[in-house]
Amino acid sequence: MAAQRRFVIDTFDFEEGDVLAGKYEVVSSLGSGWEGEVLLVCELNTGIERAAKFFFPQRNPSNRTLAYYAKKLHRLRHCPILIQYHTQETISYRGIPVTFLVSEYVEGELLSEFLKRQPGQRLDPFQAMHLLHALANGMESIHHLREYHGDLHTENIIVKRAGVGFDVKLVDLYRWRAPTRQNIQDDVCDLVRIFYDAVGGKERYSRQPPEVKRICCGLKRSLILKKFSTAGQLRQWLETMPWESR
Numbered sequence: 001m002a003a004q005r006r007f008v009i010d011t012f013d014f015e016e017g018d019v020l021a022g023k024y025e026v027v028s029s030l031g032s033g034w035e036g037e038v039l040l041v042c043e044l045n046t047g048i049e050r051a052a053k054f055f056f057p058q059r060n061p062s063n064r065t066l067a068y069y070a071k072k073l074h075r076l077r078h079c080p081i082l083i084q085y086h087t088q089e090t091i092s093y094r095g096i097p098v099t100f101l102v103s104e105y106v107e108g109e110l111l112s113e114f115l116k117r118q119p120g121q122r123l124d125p126f127q128a129m130h131l132l133h134a135l136a137n138g139m140e141s142i143h144h145l146r147e148y149h150g151d152l153h154t155e156n157i158i159v160k161r162a163g164v165g166f167d168v169k170l171v172d173l174y175r176w177r178a179p180t181r182q183n184i185q186d187d188v189c190d191l192v193r194i195f196y197d198a199v200g201g202k203e204r205y206s207r208q209p210p211e212v213k214r215i216c217c218g219l220k221r222s223l224i225l226k227k228f229s230t231a232g233q234l235r236q237w238l239e240t241m242p243w244e245s246r
Contacts, residue, residue: 008056008057008058009056009057009058009093009094009096009098010056011032011037012036012037012054012093012098014026014029014039014054016028019044020041020052020089020091020100021089021090021091022044023043023044023045023089024041024042024043024044024050024052024089024102025041025042025044026039026040026041027039027040027041027042027049028040030051031110033172034059035053035055035056035059035060035065035172036053036054036055036056036059036060037053037054038051038052038053038054039051039052039054040052040105041102049105050086050102050103050104050105051083051102051103051104051105051106052100052101052102052103053069053100053101053103054098054100055098055099055100055101057096057097057098060099063099066088066099066100066101069085069101069173070085070088070101072147072173073085073103073173075145075147076141076142076145076147078141079138079141079142079145080138080141081135081137081138081139081141081142081168081169081170082138082142082169082170083103083104083106083169083170083171084103084104085101085102085103086102086103086104087102088100088101088102089102106158106169107160108158108159108160108167108169109158109159109160110154110155110157110158110159111154111155111157111158111159111168111194111198112154112155114159115154115197115198120200122198122199122200122201122204123198123199124199125199125208125209125211125212128195128198128199128212129195129211129215129238130164130165130166131159131165131166131168131195131198132191132192132194132195132198132215132234132238133165133235133238133239134165134166134167134168135152135157135168135191135194135231136191136231136232136234136235136238137231137235138168138170139152139187139188139191139231140230140231140232140235142187142231143184143187143230143231143232144232146179146184147179148179148183148184148186148187149170149173149187149190150173150183150186150187151172151173152170152187152190152191152194153190153194154194154197156170156171156172157169157170157171157194158170158171184229184230184231185225185229187231188224188225188228188229188230188231188234189221189224189225191231191234192215192216192217192219192224192228192234193219195215195216196216196219199212209244210244211241211243211244214241215237215238215241
């Protein structure tokens with residue numbers, strides 16, 4: 001029991017300037033969650049910035065969690081909405097071996113923070129549709145490979161404005177469950193929910209134009225899936241949807 005407790009780590013205390021695995025210098029923290037912490041690091045030999053995800057040992061038994069992420073990211077490496085995996089490294093932290101995953105660093109901010117900075121903490125319908133289109137377009141490539149994300153929400157999306165639209169990247173992936181039709185449908189419903197929240201949620205819904213309501217379907221799962229069973233169908237709807245003249 002004492003040995004098990006010894007391996008429980010709830011936070012890392014890396015500081016700016018720390019050198020990890022003899023290759024990476026810590027720049028700053030990018031965030032933390034249930035599984036571990038993510039740091040912005042700089043490759044010493046190249047000066048290239050990377051993201052390094054450190055898994056708490058108790059959340060990564062025998063490195064199974066890290067291996068799942070690495071393999072899934074590699075399998076989906078041609079899906080532009082996902083962050084690209086590079087390699088893994090292991091260091092000794094307080095006498096405990098800790099493995100971390102190194103991936104590309106993507107500039108931008110979490111969608112949750114981006115929305116907070118907008119007037120009224122929401123997007124107007126047209127901007128929100130551009131955002132939804134970027135997300136649906138990216139998720140389509142994942143669904144085409146019969147895979148899924150499984151945990152889509154505003155804290156798992158990095159967003160950056162790009163012209164009239166958005167560049168988006170997804171972080172984190174749900175673990176351990178084999179892909180099913182329901183998984184893909186859950187992704188679609190989550191995309192619609194993100195759109196619903198982006199335009200103001202329940203407080204603003206009654207005042208939204210018909211175009212918004214035809215996408216949200218009152219957040220009723222059966223109605224959403226009758227119209228959009230995949231992210232590709234949602235993308236196609238957005239590209240051809242009728243607008244009411246007013």
